[in-house]
Amino acid sequence: MASTSTPEQKVILVGDFGVGKSSLFRRYMCDTFINSNDRKATLGLDHYSKTFVVNGRNLKLLLFDTGGMERIASVTSSYYKFAEAAILCFAMDNANSFHSLSQHLVDITMFAENARIFLCGNKMDLPSEVTDDDMQQFCEQCHGLIQGTFKTSCKNNLNINEMFTVIAQSLCETNRSRLELQELEHHGFKVHPPEENVENCSC
């Protein structure tokens, strides 16, 4: 069942409701922005994969959105499983969303302990309640768990491509060293419709 195609890495968006995770997702997916507070907009956003070229090698980032489950309930633990990277999101104009990051961080380290974590302050186009010092302090408190910090604006399309490119580069590096160490026995497979499987067997 080994796959020879482009390696694919799961990346998840994590953070409070309303910080712009789905907007990041939409920018990533089709470079659009919906300027409204229509909460139903998260509808139908599941995951999207995009190929990045890092040092001449292809790497697919498979970005997952939460499906809006965090609105009232919590996101399922299975959302975190198999994630290689997590983007810890808050809104620059909302200090509360910054303060709840530590809880989200606990969830990530609990359910996706190997994930590389990136901090993303979104809505930098709005008046800021969170300073660069606050962000730096948070990273220090996390004992080096945070692999990179970004300030983005989905509305003005600032820093978003850059962020995903850095994540891709970072994963490419860890991926290389991890592949060498990885014990294949721990890997499962996806179930596919039978037709596909028959094709696979013929090779």
Add this chain to the structure above:
Amino acid sequence: MDEEYDAIVLGTGLKECILSGMLSVSGKKVLHIDRNSYYGGDTASITPLEELFAKFKQENPGEKYGRTRDWNVDLIPKFLMANGLLVKLLIHTGVTRYLEFKSVEGSYVYKQGKIAKVPVDQKEALASDLMGMFEKRRFRNFLIYVQDFREEDPKTWKDFDPSTQNMKALYEKFGLDPNTQDFTGHALALHRDDDYLAEPAVLTIRRIKLYSDSLARYGKSPYLYPMYGLGELPQGFARLSAIYGGTYMLDKPIDEIVLENGRVVGVRSGSEVAKCKQVYCDPSYVKDKVRKSGQVVRCICILDHPVANTKDALSTQIIIPQKQVGRRSDIYVSVISYTHQVSAKGWFIAMVSTTVETDNPENEIKPGLDLLGSIAQKFVSVGDYYEPTDNGLESQIFISQSYDATTHFETTCLDVLDIFKRGTGEDFDFSKIKQELGDEEQ
């Protein structure tokens, strides 16, 4: 909460989550509530390990069993048939993309105190130590008949009408002895008791084909098991529901299902009432509309070794046919381990379950426990099995059955599909789900 919904689903067990997903996908506005603070209800996988000890009121084990958060322990052990209904549902709904699976390594059947590999093809039939030489030939002929059998082609029926003649008659046609009948009916066709002997043979033929088709999919055994435990399954369907607009609420006690003229109009929690046209729920939310129809005993065992005579399999299933131990229903043993990320390295989880027949249920599973060797820790539970007394057609309250003792999900899925049909008046239309939702290969 104070909105109006097409359907409110109560409980986030696997059945309710599949239903919630199917309803959302069908365009219904769904509110999904659980009284617990976690997803999965009875079908959750318990993690970390101290939670399991707390649940069974046993002392915190500390680090005796390795890192406790490496454990994900199911309360209701089951495997997926690789070609079965649940896998079909997972593929058609796209939920498979959230999960990874591994094959279960071995499938065994118990005979006279020992276990033997379940033979499923001609070669295995001849090599099996379950039968004597002449019986092997007869069994091989039977397997060839089943393999070649096509429901739509009467020529393959070989002068036997499988829809009117019963399974007993088919066994007699091939001259199979009671022993062979026993493992065929219970370990291949996965019947729970012997009622099938009097039923049309085609039903059993289908089940044997399901077994062998499942085996052909990924080899080793016909069974699959998800990485990180069965609790991943309800969560996958919950996500599907959320993506199609379903709203989730956890940790929300349900105080009343509000009826008007015998028909459901809403659900009350404290002073809040959410209005709805329909309610879908598990039996624990409607104690007055279900009856207890039996009990299932389940024993979770922590082992530090694989089960003897399974070639050190890291995962396996063993079926003890009822007659072998003088019972009316089979005993099931399933073993999983760190290879499925459900235990710390080096540890195994064995589960022994059966339908309760006496007032000493723990004693009933003894033949299963005896196969396991030394047991580091044991958790026994006896659960009531409930069936709804209301089919929901008047009240619009649709209630699932409790999870039975079978070790696979076929009955689970049939219940779900039946509830969906009663609730919506139509069979579930798989084509309604956009394939590759938001996922475009570039």
